[in-house]
Amino acid sequence: MHELAITEGVVQAVTERLPGTPIACVHLEIGAMSGVVADSVRFCFDLVTEGTTLEGARLDISQPAARCKCRDCGAEFEPDRAIALCDCGSADVAVLAGQELRITSVEVV
Numbered sequence: 224m225h226e227l228a229i230t231e232g233v234v235q236a237v238t239e240r241l242p243g244t245p246i247a248c249v250h251l252e253i254g255a256m257s258g259v260v261a262d263s264v265r266f267c268f269d270l271v272t273e274g275t276t277l278e279g280a281r282l283d284i285s286q287p288a289a290r291c292k293c294r295d296c297g298a299e300f301e302p303d304r305a306i307a308l309c310d311c312g313s314a315d316v317a318v319l320a321g322q323e324l325r326i327t328s329v330e331v332v
Contacts, residue, residue: 226263254323289321
C-alpha cells in the first residue's frame with residue numbers, strides 16, 4: 224500500500240516545515256488520476272500522526288476532477304475511467320489536470 228508511504232511523507236513534510244508546532248488540520252489535494260486512494264490516506268493518517276505534532280489533527284482532502292485534451296482531434300474532456308479515451312476513439316491524450324498530489328495548506332492550533 225503506497226498510500227502509507229505517501230501519508231508518512233506528508234507528515235514528515237509538515238513536521239520538518241513547522242517543527243514543534245501543534246497542527247489542527249492538513250489540507251491535501253489528490254487528483255482523480257493521481258493513482259492515490261484518498262480513503263486509504265485518511266485511514267493511514269491517524270496511524271502515522273500518532274506521537275507527532277499532528278496527532279489529533281483533521282485531514283481535509285479535495286479531489287479535483289481529471290481534464291484531458293485529445294492530441295488527435297483537440298477536444299478537451301473529463302475522462303470517466305482510469306484510461307482516458309476521447310470520444311473520437313483516440314487514447315493519445317494529454318492530462319491537463321487530475322494528477323495532483325500536494326499539501327495545499329496547514330492550519331496550526
